[in-house]
Amino acid sequence: MEWLQKAKRGAFNLLLFPLMALMLTTLIFIDNQHLFAGSEESVIYTYLNSFADGEIGSGYGPVSTDYTPRLNLEPGDIVLGGWPHCAYGRFSHAGIYVGNNKVLEGYVDYGLSVQDLSHYLEYNELCLLRVQASPDVKEKAVAYALGHQGQMFYPAAFKQGDRFWNCTKIIWEAYKLQGIELDPINDLWMAPQSLCASPNVKIIYEKGI
Amino acid sequence: MHLTAILAVWLGMYFPGLDLVLGVLYIIFVWKEGQHSSLLLNNPKIIIFVAVIWQAPGTILALSVLTGLDTLVDFAYYFVFMLELWLTPVLPLISVIPTFTILDKPFYYYCFFILVPLLAVVYCLPAFKCKPEKC
Numbered sequence: 001m002e003w004l005q006k007a008k009r010g011a012f013n014l015l016l017f018p019l020m021a022l023m024l025t026t027l028i029f030i031d032n033q034h035l036f037a038g039s040e041e042s043v044i045y046t047y048l049n050s051f052a053d054g055e056i057g058s059g060y061g062p063v064s065t066d067y068t069p070r071l072n073l074e075p076g077d078i079v080l081g082g083w084p085h086c087a088y089g090r091f092s093h094a095g096i097y098v099g100n101n102k103v104l105e106g107y108v109d110y111g112l113s114v115q116d117l118s119h120y121l122e123y124n125e126l127c128l129l130r131v132q133a134s135p136d137v138k139e140k141a142v143a144y145a146l147g148h149q150g151q152m153f154y155p156a157a158f159k160q161g162d163r164f165w166n167c168t169k170i171i172w173e174a175y176k177l178q179g180i181e182l183d184p185i186n187d188l189w190m191a192p193q194s195l196c197a198s199p200n201v202k203i204i205y206e207k208g209i
Numbered sequence: 210m211h212l213t214a215i216l217a218v219w220l221g222m223y224f225p226g227l228d229l230v231l232g233v234l235y236i237i238f239v240w241k242e243g244q245h246s247s248l249l250l251n252n253p254k255i256i257i258f259v260a261v262i263w264q265a266p267g268t269i270l271a272l273s274v275l276t277g278l279d280t281l282v283d284f285a286y287y288f289v290f291m292l293e294l295w296l297t298p299v300l301p302l303i304s305v306i307p308t309f310t311i312l313d314k315p316f317y318y319y320c321f322f323i324l325v326p327l328l329a330v331v332y333c334l335p336a337f338k339c340k341p342e343k344c
Contacts, residue, residue, distance in 0.1 A: 013238045017213040020231065024220035031223075108289045111308070111315035150308035150315040154222075154300065155290060161225035163304035 032188050043088055043191040050087035071117070071205065075099040076138025077130050078171055078201065080192045081123030082208075089193025090125055094168045096145050104145045106153040106167040113149055125208040129201040133180055141174040159190060168192050210238060211263065214298040222301070232301035239331050247336035256336040260329035267295045267325035275322060289321070296324050
């Protein structure tokens with residue numbers, strides 16, 4: 001009977017993760033039913049439509065040489081950049097302006113980190129958003145974001161938890177903690193495109209529509 | 210098991226904490242699988258071969274990033290993405306390590322390259338450590 005016990009143990013090891021995946025998918029689906037009830041603004045629909053068109057990833061294209069005027073940004077402003085064929089909307093990347101021509105953004109190899117603003121000029125699509133909030137609130141949001149430097153970037157990070165981030169989630173969380181919701185549809189993930197749809201932001205510059 | 214663990218641990222991130230439990234379980238299962246294989250195969254060379262094949266995707270991705278071979282293709286940036294996704298089952302465990310940077314890169318980035326051989330070692334170790342009758 002020892003072989004039976006070993007076989008049972010082996011089956012448990014083999015089946016635990018598939019069963020967990022199935023169970024968690026069901027739970028997440030139940031928890032996000034509002035997104036499957038015709039809310040086509042969700043990033044899930046954007047992904048699925050892009051996938052159907054054969055587009056995956058953050059897109060690609062030649063570096064933009066278009067003239068961009070001097071950007072008068074304030075700390076707390078949001079910078080969005082996008083390449084053509086991006087699978088998750090018009091914009092593929094987001095950063096929060098922290099002052100001195102620097103943005104806090106997320107990359108796999110750098111984690112959440114402060115980078116030069118200038119690289120956004122290379123994107124074919126560029127959008128600058130100003131959050132409708134007091135300078136004090138923006139300062140706190142920037143401080144929160146800066147406090148997470150070096151933390152882990154994970155492209156498919158869910159909005160829950162504070163150990164995995166993507167470039168948009170950190171901005172959303174930084175403002176959410178100040179009482180400003182940048183995700184009006186309570187989406188499953190935060191994608192750069194989602195920030196544009198928030199009634200709490202104003203577009204101050206846009207290129208490449 | 211690895212592919213379904215990627216999916217389960219990623220979905221587990223929706224319920225913070227559960228991903229950590231699944232990450233620990235994953236390591237235990239890899240160890241157990243190593244024990245099981247050492248009994249079944251009873252040949253350390255074959256077990257090493259199995260571990261190498263199992264971690265081949267991670268090894269190829271890690272080596273191409275380390276050697277810069279990934280930059281020869283247009284979608285270079287995706288290699289490190291794919292490496293991170295490949296290591297999803299153990300990411301929760303390194304996400305709890307306090308963050309610090311070395312040469313502008315976060316500690317977790319360097320872990321990507323350590324974890325690929327480390328997982329293979331966890332699998333192979335029982336074959337060298339345990340005597341078959343005790344495992």
